[in-house]
Amino acid sequence: MLLVTCLQVQADLYEKIDKELLEYVEDVLLNRREDSTERLLDYAGTLDPKSKPTAPRKLNGEPSTPAFTPKLNPIPAGVDPLAPDTDLPPVPAYQPWRDPLAKSEAFGQLEAMMQERIIFIDGAMGTMIQRYKLQEEDFRGERYKSHEHELKGNNDLLVLTRPDVIEEIHTAYLTGGADIIETNTFNGTTISQADYQLDQVEEVALINRTAAQLAKKATAAYMAANPGSRKFVAGAIGPTNKTLSVSPSVENPALRGVTYDEIEQAYYEQARALYEGGVDMYLVETIFDTGNAKAAIYALERFFEEQGVRIPVFISGTIVDNSGRTLSGQTNEAFWNSVSHAKPLAIGLNCALGASDMKQYIANLSACADCYVFCYPNAGLPNAMGGYDQRGPDMAEDIRPFCEEGLVNAIGGCCGTTPEHIAAIREMASAYPPRQLHDVPQLLRLSGLEPLNYQPNPDNMRETFLMIGERCNVAGSIIYKKAIVDGDYDKAVSIALSQVNAGAHVLDINMDDGLIDGVPAMTRFVNLLVSDPEASRVPFMVDSSKFFIIEAGLKCCQVCT
Known part of the structure; x- marks a missing residue:
């Protein structure tokens, strides 16, 4: 018998199958005759077995196989063996998934604010720390005075050794108009702290817990001085210095420098310590590898289930250049498909690009996401010395089209931004309404490095x-x-x-x-x-x-x- 491959069923090739052969095949597939199988076998016996379905060749002389006599059909006349049973149970009524966990108070407060106006996230922590020109002694303090590894550059440590600096930066951003300030915990995992030989679980937990307490202290002081205001602390969860999707060795592409379980556990420990410190929400940020982000999401889900409560999660990816992809290769819509199962309160982009370069990717994310959307771009692109020259009013003007087109619910700043940038952005964006939430078609949404949104055509399934x-x-x-x-x-x-x-x-x-x-x-x-x-x-x-x-x-x- 001749076989029809998957590719030959596509519309452009299916029509090329020999019409006589197609009639015999469809008789079998559609059960159009009682003797359809025997007829197909008889017909197949007259064909050259090496010929193709699109151009079958008949053999000369007698068939190469014996003739098959029709068998009696055991199915009584008038009975359809393919008809469904008459006593089938009712079809289930499928409903949208409902979260069984209780939600924290911050959910309602954040949603109310984002529906009313554009809200504002703080700017760069590292840029502000550089202004203080801190030395090795500032990073060591008394606690790490005898630590054997150099610590300068480990900014997360400053919540323990120079809390006055970090609190002052938090307060400056609150005064500049930020509604959300991030904890100084971008590298607050055992994996990242291993670079400084500070990967002990207790030590890293102390950094995260103290950072959260310090940020909460700053927001409490601001709200006490400004009655009626509501400020939030976001537990910053960075990408770590390891990746699950890229090999550290060009000779061995299957090698990974870390395992999923190690990254997930590190994120879980960070999330727990930040929660103990009192954060209102989590911000999983600067995602260059969606594999790491999925480990963070799983760690948060595990923590929420254990606590019996859910607090808001913002997820922010990083498009590394104008290719429109993350460092591990995903487009931003594929990235959304990969993390949308977590039902984040908001999805966004940060870092790597200035506002003008980021806009097209935020527009795409705004169109395909059914949750709130935010962004916090860099202050333009870095100069030859690695610094950022774009001033606050100029950055605000670059962000204005985001607001004019209704693309965002929240805006902040990343590398190179300061309280002055946030103040200028707030002054500009406060005149515009926030992006409106919208539904998206209920499709099967998968992703590789590129999105696969499957929308069948009922009129032509082929x-x-x-x-x-x-x-x-x-x-x-x-x-x-x-x-x-x-x-x-x-x-x-x-x-x-x-x-x-x-x-x-x-x-x-x-x-x-x-x-x-x-x-x-x-x-x-x-x-x-x-x-x-x-x-x-x-x-x-x-x-x-x-x-x-x-x-x-x-x-x-x-x-x-």
Whole structure:
């Protein structure tokens, strides 16, 4: 019999199948005749088995197979075997997901403010610290006087050794008009603090807890001096100095300098300490690798579930240049698809770009996101010395189009910005209404490095069906299975690439075989795919009958699978 491949079912090739052959095949598929199978077998016997469905060649002389006599149809006349049962249970009424956790008071307060007006986030902490020209002794204080590693540059430590400086900076931003100030904890994880040999859990927890208390002290003092005002403290959760999606070695693209579990645990410990210090919300910021962000999201969800309460989360990605992608390769809409399951109160972008370069990406995010949107760009682009020359009024003018087009609910500043920048931005933006929330179509939204928003056409499903590449499944390809068993992962990756190049929308990955250790095989292969920008353009379908193998694959994916 002749086989019709997946590609030949596409609309542009399906119509090229020989009409006589197509009639026999459709008789079987659509059950149009009682003897359709026998007729197809008889017809197939008259064809050259090496001919193609689009140009079948008939054999000379007698058929190459014996004739098949029709069998009696055991199904009584008038009975449709494909008809559904008459006593089926009712179809479930699906409802939008509802969060079982109680929400903190800050949720309602923030939402009310963002619906009423554009709100303002503070500016750069590092830029302000540089103004104080602090020395090694300032970073050491009495607590770290004998510490054996150099500490200058570890700004997070200043909440312990120079709290007066950090509190003064917080107060300056509040006076400049910030509604939200961030804790000085951008590097407040055991992973980042390992660079200074300060990765002890207790030490890092103290930094985060103290930073939150210091910021709360500043907001309390401001609100006491300005009755009726409401200021919030955001626990700043930075990206760490490690990445889950990029290898530290060009010779070994499957290598990772850290594991998902290590990053998730570090974020969990930071979130707990910040909460103990009294933060009103979390800001997961400067995301250059969505894999790290997903670990942070999971850590926050784990913490919320343990506490029995949810506090607001803002998530901010970083588009590194005018390619419109994060450092790990995702477009900003693919980034949104990857983190939208967390239902953040707001999604945004920060760092790397000035306001004028960031605008097109905020416009795209504003269109595809159904939550609040914010941004805090740099003060332009850095000069030759790494500094920032754009002044507050000039930056405010660059941000004005964001407000005129209704793209944002919150604005702040990143590298190079100061309280003067925030004051100028607030003065300009206060005249404009905030962005209005809007619904988005309920579609299947997946992502590789690029978004996959699946919208079927009910009138022509053949044009809009999804093709899943199943040749990276050890049960579906003996060539792929042999490559994995032999440790030939370059061959395995080439199989994945060939499917993407042939038009696969999603890659299925399965390692379920008695000769294969599923977890290390899945981890190595997915790490290799993530490192290949062509293979990881599309989403992955991590496939196994064993959930721990699925988990191993998901921990390697920055994509939405």
